[in-house]
Amino acid sequence: MVADVTAPELGLRGIATELNTPPRTRARSRARSIGRGNVTHIIVLTLTAVYFLLPLYAAGKFALTVDGHFSWAGLKGISKQDGFKDAFVLSFKLALVTTLISLALMVPTAVLVHLRFPNLRRFFDGLTLLPIVIPPVVLIVGVLQVAPQKLKGTPYLLALEYVVLAMPFMYRSLDAGLRSFDLRTIVDASRSLGGGWLSTLWHVLLPNLRSAVLSGVVLTVALVLGEYTMATLDQYTTFPVWIVYNDQSSSQTSVAASLLALLVTWLVLIIIAAFGGQRRGRGNREEA
Amino acid sequence: MSAVVTDGAPRLARRRPALKGLGAAGGLLPFGAYVTIFLLVPAVAVVVGAFRSPTGQATLHNLHLATQSQYRKGYETSIELSIIASVLPAILGFLIARSIHRAPAESFLRRLVVSLSGVFANFGGVPLAFLFISTVGNTGLLTKWLSDIHFDLYGDTGFNLYGKSGVVLVYLYFQIPLMVLVILPALEGLTPSWREASDNLGGSTLDYWRHVGGPALAPSVLGATLLLFGSAFSAYATAEALTSGTIALTPIQIGAFLNGNVLPGQENVGKALATGMLLIIGAVMVVYVLLQRRAAKWSQT
Amino acid sequence: MTEVTTGSSADRRTAAATSPAPLIATAAEGGAHVEFVGVTRSFGQTRALDGLTVDIAPGELLALLGPSGCGKTTALRVLAGFEHADAGQVMVDGRDVIAVPARKRDMGMVFQSYSLFPTMTALDNVAYGLRLRKQSGPVRRHAAQELLDMVGLAPQAKRYPHQMSGGQQQRVALARALAIEPRVLLLDEPLSALDAKVRIALRDQIRALQQRLGTTTLFVTHDQEEALSMADRVGVMRNGRLEQVASPTELYTQPATPFVAEFVGTMNRIPGQTADQQVMVLGSTVPFTGPPEARGVVDVLVRPEGLAVTPDRNGDAIVTSHSFRGAVTRLGVQLSGDSAVWVDLSSDAASTITPGDPVRVTLTATRVLVDVPQ
Numbered sequence: 033m034v035a036d037v038t039a040p041e042l043g044l045r046g047i048a049t050e051l052n053t054p055p056r057t058r059a060r061s062r063a064r065s066i067g068r069g070n071v072t073h074i075i076v077l078t079l080t081a082v083y084f085l086l087p088l089y090a091a092g093k094f095a096l097t098v099d100g101h102f103s104w105a106g107l108k109g110i111s112k113q114d115g116f117k118d119a120f121v122l123s124f125k126l127a128l129v130t131t132l133i134s135l136a137l138m139v140p141t142a143v144l145v146h147l148r149f150p151n152l153r154r155f156f157d158g159l160t161l162l163p164i165v166i167p168p169v170v171l172i173v174g175v176l177q178v179a180p181q182k183l184k185g186t187p188y189l190l191a192l193e194y195v196v197l198a199m200p201f202m203y204r205s206l207d208a209g210l211r212s213f214d215l216r217t218i219v220d221a222s223r224s225l226g227g228g229w230l231s232t233l234w235h236v237l238l239p240n241l242r243s244a245v246l247s248g249v250v251l252t253v254a255l256v257l258g259e260y261t262m263a264t265l266d267q268y269t270t271f272p273v274w275i276v277y278n279d280q281s282s283s284q285t286s287v288a289a290s291l292l293a294l295l296v297t298w299l300v301l302i303i304i305a306a307f308g309g310q311r312r313g314r315g316n317r318e319e320a
Numbered sequence: 321m322s323a324v325v326t327d328g329a330p331r332l333a334r335r336r337p338a339l340k341g342l343g344a345a346g347g348l349l350p351f352g353a354y355v356t357i358f359l360l361v362p363a364v365a366v367v368v369g370a371f372r373s374p375t376g377q378a379t380l381h382n383l384h385l386a387t388q389s390q391y392r393k394g395y396e397t398s399i400e401l402s403i404i405a406s407v408l409p410a411i412l413g414f415l416i417a418r419s420i421h422r423a424p425a426e427s428f429l430r431r432l433v434v435s436l437s438g439v440f441a442n443f444g445g446v447p448l449a450f451l452f453i454s455t456v457g458n459t460g461l462l463t464k465w466l467s468d469i470h471f472d473l474y475g476d477t478g479f480n481l482y483g484k485s486g487v488v489l490v491y492l493y494f495q496i497p498l499m500v501l502v503i504l505p506a507l508e509g510l511t512p513s514w515r516e517a518s519d520n521l522g523g524s525t526l527d528y529w530r531h532v533g534g535p536a537l538a539p540s541v542l543g544a545t546l547l548l549f550g551s552a553f554s555a556y557a558t559a560e561a562l563t564s565g566t567i568a569l570t571p572i573q574i575g576a577f578l579n580g581n582v583l584p585g586q587e588n589v590g591k592a593l594a595t596g597m598l599l600i601i602g603a604v605m606v607v608y609v610l611l612q613r614r615a616a617k618w619s620q621t
Numbered sequence: 622m623t624e625v626t627t628g629s630s631a632d633r634r635t636a637a638a639t640s641p642a643p644l645i646a647t648a649a650e651g652g653a654h655v656e657f658v659g660v661t662r663s664f665g666q667t668r669a670l671d672g673l674t675v676d677i678a679p680g681e682l683l684a685l686l687g688p689s690g691c692g693k694t695t696a697l698r699v700l701a702g703f704e705h706a707d708a709g710q711v712m713v714d715g716r717d718v719i720a721v722p723a724r725k726r727d728m729g730m731v732f733q734s735y736s737l738f739p740t741m742t743a744l745d746n747v748a749y750g751l752r753l754r755k756q757s758g759p760v761r762r763h764a765a766q767e768l769l770d771m772v773g774l775a776p777q778a779k780r781y782p783h784q785m786s787g788g789q790q791q792r793v794a795l796a797r798a799l800a801i802e803p804r805v806l807l808l809d810e811p812l813s814a815l816d817a818k819v820r821i822a823l824r825d826q827i828r829a830l831q832q833r834l835g836t837t838t839l840f841v842t843h844d845q846e847e848a849l850s851m852a853d854r855v856g857v858m859r860n861g862r863l864e865q866v867a868s869p870t871e872l873y874t875q876p877a878t879p880f881v882a883e884f885v886g887t888m889n890r891i892p893g894q895t896a897d898q899q900v901m902v903l904g905s906t907v908p909f910t911g912p913p914e915a916r917g918v919v920d921v922l923v924r925p926e927g928l929a930v931t932p933d934r935n936g937d938a939i940v941t942s943h944s945f946r947g948a949v950t951r952l953g954v955q956l957s958g959d960s961a962v963w964v965d966l967s968s969d970a971a972s973t974i975t976p977g978d979p980v981r982v983t984l985t986a987t988r989v990l991v992d993v994p995q
Contacts, residue, residue: 084440174362513736516701
């Protein structure tokens with residue numbers, strides 16, 4: 033789903049920008065009175081709010097109501113459901129593997145592109161559109177066609193593919209982070225002081241890229257924990273897949289699990305955006 | 321690897337760090353290899369497979385079937401659905417973006433909406449489907465409220481959460497925020513002094529939008545709509561969780577091939593369908609990129 | 622709330638008569654008479670305009686000069702109709718235009734950031750105002766082409782803004798504003814975003830065009846050189862108020878307040894002592910003007926050309942720097958005590974003086990400005 037790919041990154045950027053720009057005092061009032069347009073705006077925003085908040089409320093009510101009154105049973109029941117633990121653990125493991133491979137692959141690549149091949153940057157920006165053009169449902173068809181049997185037998189095939197799905201915004205996160213400081217100078221300084229490539233990467237670059245790496249990791253994890261298409265078609269029961277199957281036996285816990293997964297993702301996203309963005313901003317000013 | 325020190329100052333310019341030509345390109349090799357193996361090879365395999373019969377011979381039979389009967393219906397429904405699920409949120413998203421862009425209480429309201437948009441745009445797939453089932457499903461909260469006032473949501477309006485109308489409704493949930501996020505920067509790019517210049521020269525609000533704002537925004541809006549189309553068209557998870565395959569949508573149909581519900585001799589039709597998807601989305605993305613370039617030109621000063 | 626006005630219309634006429642370029646006979650028809658009367662505007666706690674009162678004679682170019690935040694841009698925008706005034710009146714040809722919406726005010730504006738419409742060619746940009754006035758295609762295109770000729774951009778007519786340089790864009794913007802034959806031309810720091818060379822060339826072009834057409838013009842800038850070289854009169858603003866409105870010469874030679882004195886040109890500050898109506902400084906006693914609080918120990922404000930330097934082995938001042946500027950050389954001199962001053966003298970006279978030399982600094986000005994010590 034395209035939204036899976038571009039939305040998290042856009043979302044993160046959106047949250048980060050808004051949390052980190054001090055409110056500007058728009059010291060301008062139009063000669064045209066504010067009155068006329070205001071009513072439409074209010075209506076639009078109210079209807080929007082209703083549309084977005086009602087499902088949350090409905091789901092919350094459904095998940096947290098037992099026999100007509102509030103109860104945590106729906107949430108607590110999640111862990112008691114059949115297969116929950118296995119599914120959750122599987123998703124977790126996949127997220128871990130995906131993240132590690134992704135970092136190991138993308139960090140050196142991004143650094144290299146910035147350092148040595150700046151003219152390839154446009155190409156890479158375009159490359160990040162590829163996973164949008166090749167939707168997961170199409171990708172999994174191809175993967176199952178060409179993958180050797182040994183790989184197909186393990187769920188980690190999914191992890192390998194998730195790296196590809198996560199590639200665009202891992203790259204863009206790192207790209208933004210690399211642009212926020214003078215890469216060339218820092219690398220030259222480190223090497224002139226005697227640092228080898230690995231130590232430069234570890235001691236010098238990564239600390240500067242901390243927030244970029246963090247947001248890339250969060251986006252990757254969010255993607256893996258929410259990925260349904262490829263997992264279900266590859267017939268492995270990850271957490272989202274489990275939610276759907278479990279619906280047959282207990283829709284209350286499924287709804288509760290959905291809500292929980294969403295809320296956790298949001299919280300983490302917001303925390304990362306606030307924390308990560310701040311660091312970047314302050315860091316720049318201090319270094320200047 | 322120590323620095324060469326001359327006259328007490330390390331001469332960085334003369335030293336070439338070990339990123340020499342070939343070595344550097346080699347550094348990109350792991351990435352290139354990975355993308356090739358895990359992205360390009362499967363994609364190519366799909367396209368190639370579309371032209372093969374189950375026994376391995378070259379054939380156009382798959383493609384032929386992919387444009388017939390239920391698969392044709394699948395494409396039509398998918399495209400129809402995607403158009404509605406992109407044009408509608410495009411309009412709504414644009415209105416919302418405009419509201420918060422112009423709102424006087426810009427600082428709080430706007431930050432709230434943008435942050436929430438970022439969060440909601442991430443919603444999708446299975447959890448979202450469940451949220452809507454609790455709201456407007458057969459036993460959903462809203463459905464019950466409406467029936468309490470004697471309004472049968474399903475009967476009176478022909479709405480069906482588990483059918484086309486439901487899928488569109490649910491897609492709006494992440495499509496609208498996506499539109500808001502994409503179009504806000506474009507609205508920001510509308511320099512306020514353009515509006516003032518137009519006013520100053522005697523133009524009304526209509527004049528401004530007709531001659532200045534509209535044309536300047538058009539590429540971005542069209543591009544964003546295309547992006548939304550691509551997003552809706554390739555969506556699988558939400559539709560599947562909602563409909564369990566009861567309506568003919570191309571991604572769902574492709575998925576069905578992987579579940580083994582396949583007539584003998586037609587195994588590769590799914591790949592033909594997938595190839596069709598690639599073509600459609602590919603074309604859409606090409607136009608999108610071209611529109612983005614045009615939009616970038618307008619916002620240069 | 623002090624009002625600084627130019628006084629009677631007699632003063633205005635005198636000012637107009639002594640301005641560098643003669644006003645063209647068509648001025649009265651071409652330009653409107655603009656008056657700000659007690660205009661006040663606040664944004665939250667800040668007073669952007671504080672009882673601004675000034676008028677602009679038909680065909681005159683008045684420059685509003687001041688540091689950022691002084692209210693000059695706000696004044697311009699109030700005139701244009703993009704800002705409300707909280708109090709006061711804005712009169713154009715005797716009519717109060719406060720209630721008139723911006724698009725009906727018939728004024729042409731040139732913005733700091735050019736603001737050419739990006740999706741239109743230069744020609745279409747210029748013709749836009751005419752199009753809104755329902756002039757037919759061929760007529761307005763012809764007029765637009767003429768205007769582009771006037772600003773020297775005829776060959777660029779079919780180009781888009783993103784294909785033009787900053788200076789070119791600004792000239793198109795000027796043509797666009799003039800196309801509607803406005804009663805008032807408004808220029809909001811139009812040259813700030815341009816390179817130095819382009820700025821100077823464009824400065825002259827704008828002034829020449831404005832005089833030729835006789836359009837009443839309000840020009841806002843923070844660059845005193847620009848203001849002094851272009852304007853018939855300059856109004857120096859600070860904190861929403863006009864400190865002084867006068868011809869460039871008068872502003873330079875007879876600054877009304879210390880702020881104006883220091884903002885326009887270079888000013889030295891030297892400690893002095895007042896006694897009655899005179900002040901003692903550098904061994905001379907001269908009459909002074911200044912704010913009532915400045916009495917007793919004061920800072921005396923003198924221009925570099927109001928001081929003289931004589932080599933003197935027993936002098937208590939030391940030359941610290943020597944800056945050759947063509948006909949004039951500027952010396953930096955450290956006086957006994959903590960003050961340092963700039964002294965301008967002819968390069969011939971300065972040729973014998975080098976940094977490190979002891980000198981004697983004397984006052985040649987016959988009247989000075991004083992201020993509270995800082």
